[in-house]
Amino acid sequence: MxxxxxxxxxxxxxxxxxxxxxxxxxxxxxxxKPPIPEKIVTQSGQLLYSKDDIQNGQKVWQSMGGMELGSIWGHGALVAPDWSADWLHREIVNILDERAQKQFGKNFAALDEGQQALLSTNLKIEFRKNTYNPNSGVLIVSDERADAIKKTAAYYDSLFSSDVKTHQDRETFAMKEGTVPDAARRHEMTAFYFWTAWAAGTDRPEKVGVSYTNNWPYEPLIGNKVTSxxxxxxxxxxxxxxxxxxxxxxxxxxxxxxEEHLVPPKTDPLKGIQLTPSMKATAKYFWVVIALMLVQILLGATTAHYQVEGQEAYGLKIAEFLPYSLTRSWHTQLAVLWIATAWLGTGLYIAPAISGHEPKFQALGVNFLFLCLLIIVVGAFAGQWFSVMQKMGLAQSFWFGHQGWEYVDIGRFWQMFLFIGLILWLFLVGRALLPALKRKDELKSIVSLLFLSTIAIGLMYGAGxxxxxxxxxxxxxxxxxxxxxxxxxxxxxxxxxxxxxxxxxxxxxxxxxxxxxxxxxxxxxxxxxxxxxxxxxxxxxxxxxxxxxxxxxxxxxxxxxxxLIGFEAYETVQQSKSTEWMKRYKFPILFFLAVSFWNLVGAGLFGFLINTPIALYYMQGLNLTPLHGHTALFGVYGMLGIGLMLFCLRGLRDEYQWSEKLLNASFWAFNIGLSLMALCTLLPMGLLQLSAAFDHGYWYARSAEFMSKPIFDLLVWMRMPGDLIFASGSVLLALFVLSQWTIAKKDK
Amino acid sequence: MIEFYPQILLVHIWAISLSGALFFTRALASLFGAKWCHLLGVRILSYLIDTTLLTAAAILYTILPKEIFANGWLHLKLLLVVLYIVFGFVAMRKSNPKNIRVILLLLSAICYVLIIGIAINHHPLGWFYS
Known part of the structure; x- marks a missing residue:
C-alpha cells in the first residue's frame, strides 16, 4: 500500500x-443539560415563572441581539455583563443583605469578614441545593429567595427599559434606551436570565459541589469554584x-x-493562463470583499467606540438608530462574510484553472450566486435591524430578524438561503473540477482533498x-x-x-x-x-x-x-526565493507568511492562553477572548482571504503592473495595526479583568463598577492608533484593487 | 476619563508641537534638496506623532462638555486641519514645481498658526478674539 x-x-x-x-x-x-422547569413556585405556592416564560424570555433575549449584547454562561459580547453571572450575584447579595439586616442591622457589604463568612457559608448549602422535581417538573424556591429574585428582576426590568434610574448603567453597558420597550417581554426575559443563573449556581442531582455549568461563573459567595x-x-x-x-x-x-528539492520551471506556468468567462466573472466577488471589509472595519471602530461613549459617537446619538448590539452583530457577521466571499471567489476562479474545463452556463451560475449573496447580505442585515429595534414579532424575528447566536445570528430564512448558496457554490466548483478529479495524475489526491474541504465547509454550515x-x-x-x-x-x-x-x-x-x-x-x-x-x-x-x-x-x-508552523513558513520563504518570476507572487506569499505568523501568535499562543478548563473558567468572556478572536480570525483567515484574493487578481489582471508601494504599506499597516490593537488594549484590559475576577468573582470583572474605571476608557482609547493604522491598511488595499481596474499600466 | 484630562491635554499639546515642528523642518529641508526628510523612518515618525495627536484630540472631544464647542470653533479648526494636511502633502511632493511648493508651504503654515490660535482661545476668531 x-x-x-x-x-x-x-x-x-x-x-x-x-x-x-x-x-x-x-x-x-x-x-x-440543565432542565427547564414547568413551573417555578415559592414555598407558599406563588407562581414566579412558567416554562413558557423562560422559553419566550430566551426568544426576547435573542431578538434584541442575544449574544451580541452581554453574554450568557460566558458566551457573547463583552461590554454589558454576563447576565447569568450578574443575575446570580445580585440574587445572592439580595438574600445576604436581607439576612445581614435581620441579624446585624447592616447591609452585607458593611459587615466584617467573619460576619460575611458566617452568612455566606450558611447560604451556600441551601442555595446550591437542587430543589427541582423531575417528576412534577416543578422547581420550588424559598419565599426569601423569591423576594431576592423579584428584586433582581425589578433591576433588570428597569435596565432594559428607559428608566432614568438605570440610565448610567445602560451607558456603561452600551445599551440603547428602551432596549426592550415592552414590559411583558421584559418580564419573560427576566425568567430566562433567572433560569440561566439557577443552572449556574445549583448542584447537579447527586453531585454535590458541581453545578450544571461546572460551577461557572466563579462566585465565592456560594462556593462556585473550579471543579477538581x-x-x-x-x-x-x-x-x-x-x-x-x-x-x-x-x-x-x-x-x-x-524530501528532494524540485528545480522550478524557468517561466511562470500560470502566466498567460486563458481566462474563461466564469473566471472573469469572479472579479466582482473581490470588489465586494473590499467593500465588505471596509464596512466591517468601520463597524468595528464604532463598536469599540461604544465602550467609551455608551450611547453616542462624538456627539451623535448613534444608539438610537444603530445600537451596539447591531454594530457588533454586523461587525462579526461581515468578518465571516468577506472572508467567505474571498474564498468562494477563489474556489470559483481556480476550479476551471485547475481542470482547464469551463462547464456550460458556469459564468451564469457564478453571476447568479453573486446576486444571491448580495440579497442575503442586504436582507439578513435589514432583518437584524428591525429585530434589534424591537419592530418585529418574536416568531418573525427568528425567521427573518436576529437569532442572537454569535456568528450564526442571521434569521433562519437567510441562514437557509446561505446554506443553499453554499451548496450551489459546491456544485459550481465541483462541476468545473470534475475533469481534474477524474484524471489519474499526481494532482488527483490534493485536488480531492481541496474539494473535500470545500464540501465540509459547505455542509458544516448545515449544522446551524x-x-x-x-x-x-x-x-x-x-x-x-x-x-x-x-x-x-x-x-x-x-x-x-x-x-x-x-x-x-x-x-x-x-x-x-x-x-x-x-x-x-x-x-x-x-x-x-x-x-x-x-x-x-x-x-x-x-x-x-x-x-x-x-x-x-x-x-x-x-x-x-x-x-511548529515555522517549518511551513520557512518553506514558503524558500519557495518564494527559488526563481526570479516568483516576484510576481510576492504579495500573495507575504500574506501567506502572515497567516503562519498569526497562526502561531493569534491562534496558538493567545488561543492556548484561554484554552485549558482552569484558564477558561476565569477568562471566558473577558477581553482575552477577543484578543484571540481578532488575532486568529483576521490574522489567519483574513490574511489568507487577502492572499488568495491577490493570487486570483494576479491572474485576472495578468498583464497589469502592481503598485508595490500600496501593497507593501497595506501589508505592514494590517500587521502593525493588529499587533497594536492586541498589545495596547485587548491584552492589558483582559489581564486587569482577570485579576479582578480572581479577587472578587467573575461578575465583578464584567460589572459597571469595574468597567467604568477611567483606566478602561484610557485602554480603549489606546486602540485608536492601532485601529487607525489597521484601517489605513484596508484603504490602501482598496486603492490597490481600484487601481487595477482604473489607472494600472500594462506590463511592457 | 476626565481624571486624565491634564495628561491628555499635555499629550495633545506636545503632539501638535512636534507634528508642526517635524513637518516644517521636513518641508524646508525638502525644498533645499535634502534627502533625509523622505526617509521611511522619518515618515513613520511623522505618522506616529499624527496618530497620537488625532487620538488625543478624539479623547478630548468626548470627555469635555459639549457646550465648549457650541460656538463652532472646533468645526473651523477641523476644516483648517484638513487644509493644513492637504497643503502640506502637496508641498512635500518633489515632482511639483518649487514655487508652487513654497506657496503651499506658506498656506500650510498660515493654517497651522490659525489652528493654534483657535484652539487656545476656543473661538473661531482665534488670535483675533479679544
Missing part, C-alpha cells in the same frame, strides 16, 4: 472515530500539548530531511439548522460550535493548507506527490485535535466532566501544528 493510500485510510478512520465521539458526547450533553475535574484535565491538557509537539517535531526531523426557535440553549450551543469551531479549527485549516500547497504545486515549486502527503498528514494532525477539541467551547454550558476531559485533551492538540 502506498503512503498516500495509508494516509487516506488513516484520515477516514480518524474522522469516523472522532465524529462518533462527538455525537456520543452530544447525546450525553442532551441528556444531562477542571484542574486535572487542565494539567493533562498541557501534557498532551508537550507530547504532541515532541511527536510532531520528531516527524518533521525524519520526514522533511528526506439543527436547532429551532424553542431549542434549549445547551443544544443550540452544541450545534452552533459545530459550525463555528469545525470551520475555524477544522476545515478552514485544511482548506488553507490544501489551497496554499496546491498553488505551489501549480507553480511547479513542489512535487504533487510530496505536497499530497504533506497535506494529508497535516489534515490528520489538524482533525485529530480539531474535531473533538470543539468541546473546549462547551466546558460550562451544561456538559459533564466527560465533555471537559475530551475538550481539554483534544483542544490542546489543536495547538500542536501551530507551534
Amino acid at each position: 502506498t503512503t498516500t493510500k495509508k494516509l487516506w485510510l488513516g484520515l477516514i478512520s480518524l474522522l469516523i472515530v472522532t465524529f462518533a465521539i462527538m455525537l456520543g458526547l452530544g447525546g450525553d450533553l442532551f441528556r444531562t 475535574g477542571a484542574y486535572v484535565w487542565s494539567l493533562f491538557s498541557v501534557l498532551f500539548l508537550i507530547a504532541g509537539i515532541g511527536l510532531l517535531g520528531w516527524h518533521y526531523a525524519g520526514w522533511h530531511a528526506k 439548522l439543527m436547532y429551532g426557535s424553542n431549542s434549549h440553549i445547551s443544544v443550540v450551543e452544541y450545534w452552533r460550535w459545530w459550525v463555528v469551531h469545525l470551520w475555524v479549527e477544522g476545515f478552514f485549516e485544511v482548506f488553507a493548507v490544501a489551497v496554499i500547497s496546491f498553488l505551489f504545486v501549480k507553480l511547479g515549486l513542489v512535487r504533487g506527490e510530496s505536497a499530497t502527503k504533506n497535506v494529508l498528514f497535516a489534515t490528520i494532525v489538524f482533525m485529530a485535535g480539531g474535531v473533538i477539541g470543539m468541546f473546549h467551547h462547551l466546558y460550562f454550558v451544561g456538559t459533564t466532566t466527560a465533555g471537559v476531559a475530551f475538550g481539554a485533551a483534544f483542544s490542546a492538540l489543536e495547538v500542536v501544528p501551530l507551534a
Whole structure:
C-alpha cells in the first residue's frame, strides 16, 4: 500500500472515530443539560415563572441581539455583563443583605469578614441545593429567595427599559434606551436570565459541589469554584500539548530531511493562463470583499467606540438608530462574510484553472450566486435591524430578524438561503473540477482533498439548522460550535493548507506527490485535535466532566501544528526565493507568511492562553477572548482571504503592473495595526479583568463598577492608533484593487 | 476619563508641537534638496506623532462638555486641519514645481498658526478674539 493510500485510510478512520465521539458526547450533553422547569413556585405556592416564560424570555433575549449584547454562561459580547453571572450575584447579595439586616442591622457589604463568612457559608448549602422535581417538573424556591429574585428582576426590568434610574448603567453597558420597550417581554426575559443563573449556581442531582455549568461563573459567595475535574484535565491538557509537539517535531526531523528539492520551471506556468468567462466573472466577488471589509472595519471602530461613549459617537446619538448590539452583530457577521466571499471567489476562479474545463452556463451560475449573496447580505442585515429595534414579532424575528447566536445570528430564512448558496457554490466548483478529479495524475489526491474541504465547509454550515426557535440553549450551543469551531479549527485549516500547497504545486515549486502527503498528514494532525477539541467551547454550558476531559485533551492538540508552523513558513520563504518570476507572487506569499505568523501568535499562543478548563473558567468572556478572536480570525483567515484574493487578481489582471508601494504599506499597516490593537488594549484590559475576577468573582470583572474605571476608557482609547493604522491598511488595499481596474499600466 | 484630562491635554499639546515642528523642518529641508526628510523612518515618525495627536484630540472631544464647542470653533479648526494636511502633502511632493511648493508651504503654515490660535482661545476668531 502506498503512503498516500495509508494516509487516506488513516484520515477516514480518524474522522469516523472522532465524529462518533462527538455525537456520543452530544447525546450525553442532551441528556444531562440543565432542565427547564414547568413551573417555578415559592414555598407558599406563588407562581414566579412558567416554562413558557423562560422559553419566550430566551426568544426576547435573542431578538434584541442575544449574544451580541452581554453574554450568557460566558458566551457573547463583552461590554454589558454576563447576565447569568450578574443575575446570580445580585440574587445572592439580595438574600445576604436581607439576612445581614435581620441579624446585624447592616447591609452585607458593611459587615466584617467573619460576619460575611458566617452568612455566606450558611447560604451556600441551601442555595446550591437542587430543589427541582423531575417528576412534577416543578422547581420550588424559598419565599426569601423569591423576594431576592423579584428584586433582581425589578433591576433588570428597569435596565432594559428607559428608566432614568438605570440610565448610567445602560451607558456603561452600551445599551440603547428602551432596549426592550415592552414590559411583558421584559418580564419573560427576566425568567430566562433567572433560569440561566439557577443552572449556574445549583448542584447537579447527586453531585454535590458541581453545578450544571461546572460551577461557572466563579462566585465565592456560594462556593462556585473550579471543579477538581477542571484542574486535572487542565494539567493533562498541557501534557498532551508537550507530547504532541515532541511527536510532531520528531516527524518533521525524519520526514522533511528526506524530501528532494524540485528545480522550478524557468517561466511562470500560470502566466498567460486563458481566462474563461466564469473566471472573469469572479472579479466582482473581490470588489465586494473590499467593500465588505471596509464596512466591517468601520463597524468595528464604532463598536469599540461604544465602550467609551455608551450611547453616542462624538456627539451623535448613534444608539438610537444603530445600537451596539447591531454594530457588533454586523461587525462579526461581515468578518465571516468577506472572508467567505474571498474564498468562494477563489474556489470559483481556480476550479476551471485547475481542470482547464469551463462547464456550460458556469459564468451564469457564478453571476447568479453573486446576486444571491448580495440579497442575503442586504436582507439578513435589514432583518437584524428591525429585530434589534424591537419592530418585529418574536416568531418573525427568528425567521427573518436576529437569532442572537454569535456568528450564526442571521434569521433562519437567510441562514437557509446561505446554506443553499453554499451548496450551489459546491456544485459550481465541483462541476468545473470534475475533469481534474477524474484524471489519474499526481494532482488527483490534493485536488480531492481541496474539494473535500470545500464540501465540509459547505455542509458544516448545515449544522446551524439543527436547532429551532424553542431549542434549549445547551443544544443550540452544541450545534452552533459545530459550525463555528469545525470551520475555524477544522476545515478552514485544511482548506488553507490544501489551497496554499496546491498553488505551489501549480507553480511547479513542489512535487504533487510530496505536497499530497504533506497535506494529508497535516489534515490528520489538524482533525485529530480539531474535531473533538470543539468541546473546549462547551466546558460550562451544561456538559459533564466527560465533555471537559475530551475538550481539554483534544483542544490542546489543536495547538500542536501551530507551534511548529515555522517549518511551513520557512518553506514558503524558500519557495518564494527559488526563481526570479516568483516576484510576481510576492504579495500573495507575504500574506501567506502572515497567516503562519498569526497562526502561531493569534491562534496558538493567545488561543492556548484561554484554552485549558482552569484558564477558561476565569477568562471566558473577558477581553482575552477577543484578543484571540481578532488575532486568529483576521490574522489567519483574513490574511489568507487577502492572499488568495491577490493570487486570483494576479491572474485576472495578468498583464497589469502592481503598485508595490500600496501593497507593501497595506501589508505592514494590517500587521502593525493588529499587533497594536492586541498589545495596547485587548491584552492589558483582559489581564486587569482577570485579576479582578480572581479577587472578587467573575461578575465583578464584567460589572459597571469595574468597567467604568477611567483606566478602561484610557485602554480603549489606546486602540485608536492601532485601529487607525489597521484601517489605513484596508484603504490602501482598496486603492490597490481600484487601481487595477482604473489607472494600472500594462506590463511592457 | 476626565481624571486624565491634564495628561491628555499635555499629550495633545506636545503632539501638535512636534507634528508642526517635524513637518516644517521636513518641508524646508525638502525644498533645499535634502534627502533625509523622505526617509521611511522619518515618515513613520511623522505618522506616529499624527496618530497620537488625532487620538488625543478624539479623547478630548468626548470627555469635555459639549457646550465648549457650541460656538463652532472646533468645526473651523477641523476644516483648517484638513487644509493644513492637504497643503502640506502637496508641498512635500518633489515632482511639483518649487514655487508652487513654497506657496503651499506658506498656506500650510498660515493654517497651522490659525489652528493654534483657535484652539487656545476656543473661538473661531482665534488670535483675533479679544
